[in-house]
Amino acid sequence: MSLGVFMGEDLLLMIPGPTVVPSRITRAMSAPILPHRGKEFSQMFLDQMERLKMVFRTKNEVYVLCGSGTAAMEASISNSVTEGDKVLCLINGKFSERFAEIAESFKANVIKLEFEWGDQVDVGVVRRTLYDNPDIKVVTMVFNETSTGVRNPVEEVGELVSDTEAILVVDTISALGGDVFETDLWNVDICVSGSQKCFALPPGLAFISVSDKAWRVIEGNDSMAYYLDLKNYRKDKAHAPYTPPVTLVYGLRESLDMLDEEGLENRWERHKELANIAREGLTELGFELLPLSEEICSNTVTAVKVPEGFDVSQFKRILRERYNIEIAGGQSHLTNKIFRVGHMGVITERDLYATLVCIELAMEEM
Template identity: 45%
Template sequence: MDLEDEIIMLPGPVPVAPRILRAMSRPMINHRGEEFKEIFGRIEKGLKEIMQTENDVFVLSGSGSCAMEAAISNIIKNEKILTIVNGKFGDRFHEIAKRYGDPVPLEYEWGDPIEPDDVRRIVEEEKDLKAVAMVHNETSAGITNPAPEIAEIARENDLLFIMDGVTSIGGIDVRVDEWGVDIAVLGSQKCLGMPPGLSMISVSERAMDRMVESPPLYMDLKAYKKSADKGQTPYTPALPLFYALDEAINIVMEEGVDARIRRHTHLASMVRDAVKEWGLELFPRLNDVSRYSNTVTAIKMPEGISADELRSRAKKMGVVIAGGQERLKGKIFRIGTMGNIREKDVLMVLEVVERVLRG
């Protein structure tokens, strides 16, 4: 199978548009020069529009987990933070927090909805909490969590709210300023539709004022702010990926942020409708359809075929889909609908998956 013929429908990485790939082939430039400063300025402006924020926005040469760790390590030093876990990446927030402070976990079964009343109860019971960390869109379980409600609880109790928007920003309606998100992170290889390797982070003035002394050197967000004021990064940026980000943002702006979100919603609904037609069951089982992720759909494995066999046979037919992770391994499969994919891509993938399921 020629890799160029494959359709990758994962919850990241995603297919990359040819014009983004071409942008990456540009010659290197002086990352302390005026040309980079112009690129940096366009990126900053575009990211603020996509994230719907006026907060500072920084670009880190590292994956989404890099930005997650930057968010925690700049805020927490031997202090308490509430970590909300209902999937693999909520668990990652908790594991990061254990390295820098004293996390107080609120744990659910993977895929179970987060209840704001549970969060409010812990916030009222626990003393000396500094922040709340939560994943907005938990791709490991195909569920979108109630970020606006949790942000409101945090703000009411004078806590910082840290939100992983790695797989939601740019594909699901996210309003960083309106919701009151103090720190939001996203990853390059998700809804922005570019290669892995960059992560973006927005930081409120409130969060900047409460940062710890001596955070990790490479992820020191105050250093990023100081450099950003000059149109630079504090350390050598991954220039080809900055070129890609610049072009990816151009594509987002040409489509329009609202239109892009509507497209993601439509593509996810196509997958959910197909699952119903196949007689399969979505994972998790939710009463509120708006809680299902619009960037990845998780489906319970039917009897008679294993997740590995399903994925292997689909791959031979040119389609790459995801299985479950860790405790959900073998129990679900997942179809991503994020980035610059089109309706015809989804139709082709659904046809292949249906053929495999029907044997």
């Protein structure tokens, strides 16, 4: 059976990033290269950073770095942490675990609060740990844990951290622009994101916002960074300290135009509706959600458990080879125990319903 007429000829990326890049953005990126130190590009670059503040919901400065979201994660640590500093890492998935790995690579004294993969961070445990460790300098967490499809209580943790000397660093890479997130209202000091998820851009740009509280920490820190030294990005915002990917900045401008046209709150609502369709459709097909409750489920990626003996690799191969759809498997100890469906960026209801139909067909071929 072929669903080519319904699906189209291009591979449909239903993974949690990188996501489908619309033709409107690829056309914008095909414009002739401008000199990156020239007046026209510098103004464009500066304008996009100003526009990103709306997506971050912040008055803080937002900087564009060259690299994937992990570059911004590393920048948040390398600029704020010196060897021996105490860093509290809230871990309930692969990407929150990455913060701890980065902090350890910079020889921080890392406290790991580990929670079940599929559950939220426990705010009560965070409260007690902060009370017992008043010298904690940095707290890290992930808002939307891509590896498990769980949203974490950033607002509640932000309120706790704001009453301490520590700064809160949050990874919003797989949700910013696709789910409600309030950098300033939730007391987030450093917020990091990336281009290849809800912005529907190719990989290659990382975004980072920095609060005044965070800048005080950074300015008093002996940075171990060179390429990612945020003080260099702050000196002259219109000119990146190193050559930026010019065509990706063209794409960012187009992506933000599309976001303006849709409206940020409308986009949040669209992603919420897609998430509801995904959860309902997958559970009707007999799969169990990995998150312990629907209230903590992500609005951009849905993770479901598979039955014993279910071959996720074969399942993915059938979807790709027969139906031209790519989904994601599990990571780390969840390999071959779950699969994940991304529904972010410009993914439509039609894309999602087609994916659900093809998942059902692929199950029949297993």
